[in-house]
Amino acid sequence: MKARRLSAPTLLLLPAVIVLAAVVVVPLILSFYSSFTPFRLTRPETFFTFIGLRNYQRILSDWNFWVAFGRTVLLLTVALNLEMLLGLGLALLVEKATRGQRVLRTIMMFPMMFSPILVGFQFKFMFNDNIGLVNNALQSLGLTERAIPWLIDGKLAFAAISIAEIWSSTSIFAILILAGLLAMPKEPVEAARVDGCTPWQTFRYVTLPFVMPFAYIAMTIRSLDVARAYDIVKIMTDGGPAGRTELLWTLIARTAYSDARMGQANAMAYFSILLSIVFTVYFFRKLAAARTQIGAEW
Amino acid sequence: MATVSLKKLTKRYGTMEIVHGIDLDVGDREFIALVGPSGCGKSTTLRMIAGLEEISGGTIEIGERVVNDLPPRSRNISMVFQSYALYPHMTVRENLGFSLKIAGVAKEETDRRVAEASAILGLDALLERRPSQLSGGQRQRVAMGRAIVRDPDVFLFDEPLSNLDAKLRTQMRTEIKKLHAKVKSTVIYVTHDQVEAMTLADRIVIMREGYIEQVGTPDEVFKRPATRFVAGFIGSPPMNLHEATVADGRLVFSGGGSLPLPGRFKATVSAGDKVVFGLRPDDLYPVGHGLQSGDAADVHELELPVTVTEPLGNETLVFSEFDGRDWVSRMLNPKPLKAGDRVAMSFDLSQAHLFSAETGKSLRT
Ligand SMILES: Nc1ncnc2c1ncn2[C@@H]1O[C@H](COP(=O)(O)OP(=O)(O)OP(=O)(O)O)[C@@H](O)[C@H]1O
Ligand SMILES: [Mg+2]
Numbered sequence: 001m002k003a004r005r006l007s008a009p010t011l012l013l014l015p016a017v018i019v020l021a022a023v024v025v026v027p028l029i030l031s032f033y034s035s036f037t038p039f040r041l042t043r044p045e046t047f048f049t050f051i052g053l054r055n056y057q058r059i060l061s062d063w064n065f066w067v068a069f070g071r072t073v074l075l076l077t078v079a080l081n082l083e084m085l086l087g088l089g090l091a092l093l094v095e096k097a098t099r100g101q102r103v104l105r106t107i108m109m110f111p112m113m114f115s116p117i118l119v120g121f122q123f124k125f126m127f128n129d130n131i132g133l134v135n136n137a138l139q140s141l142g143l144t145e146r147a148i149p150w151l152i153d154g155k156l157a158f159a160a161i162s163i164a165e166i167w168s169s170t171s172i173f174a175i176l177i178l179a180g181l182l183a184m185p186k187e188p189v190e191a192a193r194v195d196g197c198t199p200w201q202t203f204r205y206v207t208l209p210f211v212m213p214f215a216y217i218a219m220t221i222r223s224l225d226v227a228r229a230y231d232i233v234k235i236m237t238d239g240g241p242a243g244r245t246e247l248l249w250t251l252i253a254r255t256a257y258s259d260a261r262m263g264q265a266n267a268m269a270y271f272s273i274l275l276s277i278v279f280t281v282y283f284f285r286k287l288a289a290a291r292t293q294i295g296a297e298w
Numbered sequence: 299m300a301t302v303s304l305k306k307l308t309k310r311y312g313t314m315e316i317v318h319g320i321d322l323d324v325g326d327r328e329f330i331a332l333v334g335p336s337g338c339g340k341s342t343t344l345r346m347i348a349g350l351e352e353i354s355g356g357t358i359e360i361g362e363r364v365v366n367d368l369p370p371r372s373r374n375i376s377m378v379f380q381s382y383a384l385y386p387h388m389t390v391r392e393n394l395g396f397s398l399k400i401a402g403v404a405k406e407e408t409d410r411r412v413a414e415a416s417a418i419l420g421l422d423a424l425l426e427r428r429p430s431q432l433s434g435g436q437r438q439r440v441a442m443g444r445a446i447v448r449d450p451d452v453f454l455f456d457e458p459l460s461n462l463d464a465k466l467r468t469q470m471r472t473e474i475k476k477l478h479a480k481v482k483s484t485v486i487y488v489t490h491d492q493v494e495a496m497t498l499a500d501r502i503v504i505m506r507e508g509y510i511e512q513v514g515t516p517d518e519v520f521k522r523p524a525t526r527f528v529a530g531f532i533g534s535p536p537m538n539l540h541e542a543t544v545a546d547g548r549l550v551f552s553g554g555g556s557l558p559l560p561g562r563f564k565a566t567v568s569a570g571d572k573v574v575f576g577l578r579p580d581d582l583y584p585v586g587h588g589l590q591s592g593d594a595a596d597v598h599e600l601e602l603p604v605t606v607t608e609p610l611g612n613e614t615l616v617f618s619e620f621d622g623r624d625w626v627s628r629m630l631n632p633k634p635l636k637a638g639d640r641v642a643m644s645f646d647l648s649q650a651h652l653f654s655a656e657t658g659k660s661l662r663t
Contacts, residue, residue: 185381185383187379187381187382187383188383188384188385188386190348190350190370190377190379190383191377191379191383191384191385191444192385193349193350193369193370193371194348194349194350194370194371194375194376194377195371195376195396195397195400195444195448196371196397196400196401196448197371197400198371201400205385205396205400206385209387210386210387293386293387293428
């Protein structure tokens, strides 16, 4: 009897399939499965107890989870919108520069070159209430008497985290929007000027619709980024004090590693992936609409 | 509607001067064509009139008002760009109505004027489409429509037909002519196609390297070119232009061949003068195959060998050799000819031009 042999294409693809399965598919399935178990890292045997949707029920009725969820959505909204506005402004300024544009473009990208961990440490230092740069400056200028508890008050800490996020990622928007501005044909702008537009109207009705698709690309990329925002928050406040800056991922990490409740953490993680998907789909929709609008060929 | 007047208009980029102090007066409702070879400064001049390009010197007046420092939106002009420059994110209807919307014109009035323009240009079926869904010719018509809804003082066109194929170009040329008859406004039309200029314009301005060579009606620039450059630029196929020296009442060409000095120039040139002799292909033809325009005494005949023929159906362009060069002639009621045939050619010298070899200026008085 002839032994069955695999065809050449199958054989050639096999290593890639095996590697992918080992590093992506298997962990994915295992983690998804574990979200239906009371799995605790300290008690491995719990991995085999199936409890159905109980983890999901528990987190969905947990107020703390919803607060973290809401705060994450808020951070996404605030950070993305401000980043877009600032990025747009930066891009417009850089595009206006007649000299040294290359240097400016490079400088603009500096924040992207730092690890988020470093950014976190830097801002943690700057916002420190005793030795921080910000309080020092405010006090020297006589703007405040007392030290402001930047990283301790919940609202201020949220603002501080947003500022760090925005500082580190505005350049993504700026670069993409600048690319849009540079790719933009000059004639419609000139036509608008002849058609009677003030500079503001030209921007509002001609330039902005043209660069919006580029902003949406940046939004899509960033929405994934912020939705998994962990590093900066971890360093700056670690979700504290007392959970006042808890975001989804700090909560999940705490549940998984400090409390060792891996099953429940995985349930949270799978639920929050929904959030990312919703944001991404939303921006893709916007992008597609904006693209057809400007009749883009790409 | 308004006049446009350029006085000593100059444009410099850095130290490089591109337009050298040109003067031009465009009458109310006049159709002016700016022609010239690529890079001669036509677009630059037009863009200065539009206000899209800063003026380095001189003044521009539109309707007796100096507009040097006015932004484009305050000049009440419309411009049609070579690349159409439609707003890609707006439908045809929105493109047409955009300038009115900006000007704060009421909705009903906007709709009425858009409908009017769309009817004139046959855009009714396309109003809801976006520019990316239109063909080149359709985009061209939208660009034109966008210009006319504004009812501006002056229309500026920058080579609006150069992206179209030959057939569509001819068709749109006629459309523009009709349009001008209908909307009756001042038009400044840039083109490098002299046929477009000849067919459309009331007057033609021929530019060269930032200077104006001649301003005149199509008939004037064709029949009485002021310079050798204009003579060579206007007319298709171009005028035969060859250098010669005056001697003994004859024009002697460099190869030794000669022609009688046309009577009209006897008083203006003297022996030893270096000149450029010019004769249009229409005034050089195989005997009996042309239209003699002047006195028969001025027609000079020579037998010449044919080098190339280009049949065009109703006529044939015949290239024949005289004094070692090709001379192009137009044969009406063509008969078959082939290279190498010897043909008797008529030189209608009453229509000949002479230019100074040194300055290029016409020697006609
Ligand atoms: N921004 C600029 N900087 C320097 N030189 C320029 C600039 N814009 C145009 N020029 C020069 O000015 C001259 C006139 O340009 P212009 O565009 O007016 O030519 P044109 O007559 O419209 O030619 P075409 O028929 O090719 O459109 C050209 O030699 C061009 O190189
Ligand atoms: Mg041009």
